[in-house]
Amino acid sequence: MRKNPEIEITDTKLLSDNWYILNKVTFNYKKENEKTESHIREVYDRGNGAGILLYNTAKKTVVLTRQFRLPTYLNGNKTGMMIEVCAGLLDKDNAEQAIIRETEEETGYRLSKVQKVIETYMSPGSVTEILYLFVGEYNENMKVSEGGGLDAEQENIEVLEFTFDEAYAMIESGEISDAKTIMLLQHAKIKGLI
Numbered sequence: 001m002r003k004n005p006e007i008e009i010t011d012t013k014l015l016s017d018n019w020y021i022l023n024k025v026t027f028n029y030k031k032e033n034e035k036t037e038s039h040i041r042e043v044y045d046r047g048n049g050a051g052i053l054l055y056n057t058a059k060k061t062v063v064l065t066r067q068f069r070l071p072t073y074l075n076g077n078k079t080g081m082m083i084e085v086c087a088g089l090l091d092k093d094n095a096e097q098a099i100i101r102e103t104e105e106e107t108g109y110r111l112s113k114v115q116k117v118i119e120t121y122m123s124p125g126s127v128t129e130i131l132y133l134f135v136g137e138y139n140e141n142m143k144v145s146e147g148g149g150l151d152a153e154q155e156n157i158e159v160l161e162f163t164f165d166e167a168y169a170m171i172e173s174g175e176i177s178d179a180k181t182i183m184l185l186q187h188a189k190i191k192g193l194i
Helices: 070-074 095-107 164-173 179-191
Strands: 007-016 021-030 036-045 049-056 061-068 081-084 086-089 115-121 130-137 158-163
Touching: 049 095, 049 179, 061 086, 061 095, 061 164, 061 179, 081 179, 086 095, 095 130, 115 179, 130 179, 158 164, 164 179
Parallel strands: 049 130
Antiparallel strands: 007 021, 021 036, 049 061, 049 086, 061 081, 061 158, 115 130
16 A cells, blocks of 8 residues: 655554554644644554344345444433444454354354445544445344354344334434444445345
């Protein structure tokens, strides 16, 4: 990857390495008028992640999850509960391996293939994470466990199945407000997956 010659990182200071990495980064930015400005930003690095919309064309359904998300609770979500597509960090896997692993852990469905639809930075002003978004078709024969996440990761995930129309309507009602979930539901609608 070619680096931007207009940017010069001059200092990186570790602020926290408690859960993930929070750095304070100082950099010089050369503007179009050739003047250079110094900027300081805090940058959160939690690694990259993947998410997937599970869909069933025969039943016209999708599988989503519900779990407590502390940051949303602290910022106005009265219950802190979020309805989302299955997602997780890549850890040491590639994106496809990671999402197949996360799908089984969280939903109990064992997929053999998935299709990547987009790579996105979800909060590029402060978070380094690239999120790889997938779709994958499921059926009842793929169900190998109840899902719910891993106790070792303190996950308490509820597995939900909705008709596609119900899930899509939940965007407008505000019941689904998670960006990756909205993007994948809209992708499914535009592409006519269901």
